[in-house]
Amino acid sequence: MRIVKVLSIILITFVLIAGIAIPLAPAPQGLFEFPIIPGLEDKARNIFYHVPIAWTTVLAFLVSMWYGYRYLRTRSIDDDLKSVSSAGLGFMLCILATVTGSLWAKFNWGSFWNWDPRETSIFVLLLIYGAYFALRSALASDEARARLSAVYAIIAGLTVPFFIFVLPRMVAGLHPGAKGDVDGSGPVLEFKMAPNMRVVFFSSLIGFTLFYIWLLTLRIRAARLEHHVADQHS
Amino acid sequence: MSTIARTWALVVKDARSELRTRYAMNALVMFVITSVATILFAMREDQASPELLAGMYWVVVFFSSMSGLSRIFVSEEEKGTALALQLIASPKVVYVGKLLFNCGLTLLLTLAVTVLYLIVFPGFVVASFDIFAVTWLLGSLGLASAATIIAAIIARANTRGTLYPVLSFPVLIPLLMTVMRSTIRALAGESFENAFGEFQVLFSYLLVMTGGSYLLFEHVWKD
Amino acid sequence: MSTIARTWALVVKDARSELRTRYAMNALVMFVITSVATILFAMREDQASPELLAGMYWVVVFFSSMSGLSRIFVSEEEKGTALALQLIASPKVVYVGKLLFNCGLTLLLTLAVTVLYLIVFPGFVVASFDIFAVTWLLGSLGLASAATIIAAIIARANTRGTLYPVLSFPVLIPLLMTVMRSTIRALAGESFENAFGEFQVLFSYLLVMTGGSYLLFEHVWKD
Amino acid sequence: MNGIRLQVTDLRRDFNRRPVFQGISFALDAPGSLAVTGLNGAGKSTLIKVLAGAIGPTTGTVAYQRAGVPIEIDALRHELGFVSPYLNLYDEFSAEENLRLLSRIRSGNEPASVTIERRMKQVNLWNRRHDDVGTFSSGMKQRLKYAFALLHEPTVLMLDEPTSNLDAEGIAVVEAIVAEQKERGILIVATNDESEAAWCTARVHLSGSGGNKR
Amino acid sequence: MNGIRLQVTDLRRDFNRRPVFQGISFALDAPGSLAVTGLNGAGKSTLIKVLAGAIGPTTGTVAYQRAGVPIEIDALRHELGFVSPYLNLYDEFSAEENLRLLSRIRSGNEPASVTIERRMKQVNLWNRRHDDVGTFSSGMKQRLKYAFALLHEPTVLMLDEPTSNLDAEGIAVVEAIVAEQKERGILIVATNDESEAAWCTARVHLSGSGGNKR
Numbered sequence A: 001m002r003i004v005k006v007l008s009i010i011l012i013t014f015v016l017i018a019g020i021a022i023p024l025a026p027a028p029q030g031l032f033e034f035p036i037i038p039g040l041e042d043k044a045r046n047i048f049y050h051v052p053i054a055w056t057t058v059l060a061f062l063v064s065m066w067y068g069y070r071y072l073r074t075r076s077i078d079d080d081l082k083s084v085s086s087a088g089l090g091f092m093l094c095i096l097a098t099v100t101g102s103l104w105a106k107f108n109w110g111s112f113w114n115w116d117p118r119e120t121s122i123f124v125l126l127l128i129y130g131a132y133f134a135l136r137s138a139l140a141s142d143e144a145r146a147r148l149s150a151v152y153a154i155i156a157g158l159t160v161p162f163f164i165f166v167l168p169r170m171v172a173g174l175h176p177g178a179k180g181d182v183d184g185s186g187p188v189l190e191f192k193m194a195p196n197m198r199v200v201f202f203s204s205l206i207g208f209t210l211f212y213i214w215l216l217t218l219r220i221r222a223a224r225l226e227h228h229v230a231d232q233h234s
Numbered sequence B, C: 001m002s003t004i005a006r007t008w009a010l011v012v013k014d015a016r017s018e019l020r021t022r023y024a025m026n027a028l029v030m031f032v033i034t035s036v037a038t039i040l041f042a043m044r045e046d047q048a049s050p051e052l053l054a055g056m057y058w059v060v061v062f063f064s065s066m067s068g069l070s071r072i073f074v075s076e077e078e079k080g081t082a083l084a085l086q087l088i089a090s091p092k093v094v095y096v097g098k099l100l101f102n103c104g105l106t107l108l109l110t111l112a113v114t115v116l117y118l119i120v121f122p123g124f125v126v127a128s129f130d131i132f133a134v135t136w137l138l139g140s141l142g143l144a145s146a147a148t149i150i151a152a153i154i155a156r157a158n159t160r161g162t163l164y165p166v167l168s169f170p171v172l173i174p175l176l177m178t179v180m181r182s183t184i185r186a187l188a189g190e191s192f193e194n195a196f197g198e199f200q201v202l203f204s205y206l207l208v209m210t211g212g213s214y215l216l217f218e219h220v221w222k223d
Numbered sequence D, E: 001m002n003g004i005r006l007q008v009t010d011l012r013r014d015f016n017r018r019p020v021f022q023g024i025s026f027a028l029d030a031p032g033s034l035a036v037t038g039l040n041g042a043g044k045s046t047l048i049k050v051l052a053g054a055i056g057p058t059t060g061t062v063a064y065q066r067a068g069v070p071i072e073i074d075a076l077r078h079e080l081g082f083v084s085p086y087l088n089l090y091d092e093f094s095a096e097e098n099l100r101l102l103s104r105i106r107s108g109n110e111p112a113s114v115t116i117e118r119r120m121k122q123v124n125l126w127n128r129r130h131d132d133v134g135t136f137s138s139g140m141k142q143r144l145k146y147a148f149a150l151l152h153e154p155t156v157l158m159l160d161e162p163t164s165n166l167d168a169e170g171i172a173v174v175e176a177i178v179a180e181q182k183e184r185g186i187l188i189v190a191t192n193d194e195s196e197a198a199w200c201t202a203r204v205h206l207s208g209s210g211g212n213k214r
């Protein structure tokens, strides 16, 4: 766990510094200059934050769903603790991804919100999380809360593929890889990134993932302690 | 065979209970009338675009469904009859029975909204009847399927009335988006093939939602 | 004095029951977000007219209040706590307490919807703040007042479902119409005097509805 | 003085135009006790609810008076305690919250903490006072209803099926409560159980058409 | 043959992460009877619901078998009758409709009319069979539950608070039912009342932390 903690801090620090400090150049020379991407310019730097955070959000949601499923099989309340801890982190990351994306969109596409398919899906994810927590707080007993919220997370998770695979193909969007994208540039790997950008990008991806894992273990431990304490008081 | 008979018996029970109390029907009728009247009033001067009409059509259906479709489990819970049902019927029978009932109710609901729309909005002209019919069918069934499992979940919760739309909206968005697009096609009079993509989405939504609910229902239903 | 204290105690009880571990709030907030999102969603491409926005504003309020406000009596009936309340409190105390609670809830609700509308719809610009404020106040109180007595009636009636639409729809329509008209005036930036007609209607609606309910409540409340 | 008097004259209550009972007249002075008996469906619960003012009679009157002065229905609420399986408290509040909130609604202020403590200890729920009533077992709910009914030291106590859901220890608590109430004010018990009916000195037997025999 | 056997192993059920009971193990062969006793809140109702399969155990198993062959939960429904105050039938249907509709949901077809008539006469509701259950008194509802539970001649009968709400005649009916069931199959009674517990030959006493004492 220590390694995760240290590594995530190192990586994110590196990304923060490199992503902001490395200058842009029309014809990049060597490792310490990024190419200028037409239409994005300086704003391209957000890719190091926005995209990894969005990925981690999805990861957190999947993990939450997985532990929900595990709870239904094992009925061990510990799995529910893991599930809800991951959901809480995911919710925070989701807000972060929306904010970074939204700011980006304001300066790139001219308005905070455009109902691009990706925006729609992250908005839905936000709603799902909101609904998930509203449901949890409306259930009185711990067992019912764990059971029903796990089912809801899975049911809601069933719709997520529609957003990832179907929706972008049906609706024209602004994100790269969307239907009608002239360059036809697909997923982020081909996203006009120079090799050195990829290094930063993947560092960021790994960094945020480790960061998530670190926080998750922390939260789970905290939740366990909290319930332990609650048990002793009653 | 016997399973079918038992499931059907549950549908009959719910239908008869509904005919007796008319709870869901009345709530549905009120929501439909109120929302259509309000829209009508709000748009008096405008001539609404087909996009808007298609959107509003499904919004009305969505909001009406929250008062009617969620009753199916909530009422068992409120009347304290859920235990009796748990003792006499397997979760699968309960799920399928309730789903069938909700399907019937939703088909009726959308039919009523359609008739009302045709009467009330001159701009609402179904040019491609075939697209509209398939959309109506798949859309209603998909809605009923999602509504059934959500209703089962919220039946156990404290603030049911408000929770139903909150939980179901995110789950229904892919359905609503698709169904709106395909309704627009129907209003625009496009040819049947054009809407194939939408139909595929609707169909797979229906399958995924029903299959998932069928497998998970037991966990919702049994404490 | 004691009557005030007792009425207030009832409001406190209801408020605490609603706020208990903040789930009611969560659900209501999510509900408002959901309904606004649904509308946003249906109107994505269009730039909505002020008429439509005003209409939708009150439809959202109407729907949320229907699921929220009617709970106040129905929940007592469902939980079987109405008898306890009948034994400890006079009908007047119950009516006024429930009315106050509903008024508070509606004011909060409309406030939340207003804020959300201002953020989300660029076309929703309150040009005449004074008209809007008065409409907001009188409209919310009128809605709360009507919803309270309707809720009491449907909670007691054996055939809950049958009375629901019959009662609420005709009762609320004049209010909704007036309130929409006056919201349109507020959006159009008309001068305060122009809306006097609407205010008179709203004010007398509020008076008649509350006075009538106050006098009739006892018969509704006691078997 | 305590001398409350209950006077019932020619009482009748219909459901769906069929009388559940009719022609019931009696008077009861404190201290005194009355058992309401009859078969299942005879109308015991209906009668006791009419006496408590929770539902109105179809014809006839229920009058409470003290030294000849009638007691208003609003004043009566402060004198009345009621326990029955169909009376529910609030599931979403803890046991203690229920007592506090309901007392405030009844009288505008909370009872003294010692009173609450005494009553909750009497029914053996003191250790569970912070738990939501929704998580209580049927017998624990029934116990809490006794605490609630006695909190304001009512002069008139009405019990419908007084010992249902209770274990032996709970029944002993009820018997003590009954004994005290009989000395102090008016006690009315609606019951199916002859031994419970025997607690009381007077009796109204609802023979009517006997509900399920109709 | 009838030889149904109930085998319970190391049963435990939690609510809010606190065990209501734990380490419950026993076996019960038909014909046989078991009383579940304990204070209010000890977990009798919880245990009986777990045994009936209406709620799941947190850990441990409940197994029914006949001649060593396990009975599936779906088949068990046809063998099980359950009566308790918290089991409700449908208020909006008449007594007879309730029996017919619920039987159809259970087995796909309606019981013979003579069976329905016999059961309804047994519990003395035959004359009220066309009335909505919503208008029934508490004792009449309880009687109807017996008719419902016995309609399919269950081999396993579970009673929670068997005589609550019933008058003397109703209790006699229940005693006859109990006597017959003990000879015919398995009878499980959860009760607060020592005399009811004495109906049974075996007993599980839930002492636990005793609900209200915790």
Ligand code: HEM
Pocket (backbone or CB within 6 Å): A047, A050, A051, A054, A055, A056, A058, A097, A098, A100, A101, A102, A103, A104, A105, A106, A108, A109, A112, A113, A114, A118, A119, A121, A122, A175, A176, A177, A186, A187, A188, A191
């Ligand atoms: C409100 C504004 C925005 C939101 C809510 C948003 C949201 C998202 C989401 C949810 C993803 C998908 C993450 C995943 O599937 O793992 C994503 C990916 C991405 N976003 Fe955004 N975004 C916004 C604006 C922008 C802008 C303005 C740009 C750049 C011009 C941008 C560039 C990208 C890129 C390059 C990806 C990765 C694409 C891929 O994996 O194919 N986003 N965004």
Ligand SMILES: Nc1ncnc2c1ncn2[C@@H]1O[C@H](COP(=O)(O)OP(=O)(O)OP(=O)(O)O)[C@@H](O)[C@H]1O
Pocket (backbone or CB within 6 Å): A141, D134, D135, D136, D137, D138, D139, D140, D165, D167, E015, E016, E020, E038, E039, E040, E041, E042, E043, E044, E045, E046, E047, E192, E211, E212
């Ligand atoms: N849904 C629930 N949520 C939380 N706790 C519960 C729930 N149901 C029961 N309990 C708790 O479990 C314990 C046992 O309850 P149960 O109803 O089984 O008791 P019981 O033995 O039947 O009591 P009684 O004699 O009063 O009927 C109680 O302490 C109760 O608070």
Ligand SMILES: Nc1ncnc2c1ncn2[C@@H]1O[C@H](COP(=O)(O)OP(=O)(O)OP(=O)(O)O)[C@@H](O)[C@H]1O
Pocket (backbone or CB within 6 Å): D015, D016, D020, D038, D039, D040, D041, D042, D043, D044, D045, D046, D047, D192, D211, D212, E134, E135, E136, E137, E138, E139, E140, E165, E167
């Ligand atoms: N709300 C109602 N609507 C119609 N009929 C009713 C209603 N409540 C009670 N009754 C009828 O009134 C009669 C008396 O009911 P009540 O509950 O007073 O009986 P009870 O003497 O308390 O019986 P039990 O011993 O079973 O509790 C019954 O025949 C019942 O059917």
Ligand SMILES: [Mg+2]
Pocket (backbone or CB within 6 Å): D044, D045, D046, D160, E137, E138, E139
């Ligand atoms: Mg009774």
Ligand SMILES: [Mg+2]
Pocket (backbone or CB within 6 Å): D137, D138, D139, E044, E045, E046, E160
């Ligand atoms: Mg019990």
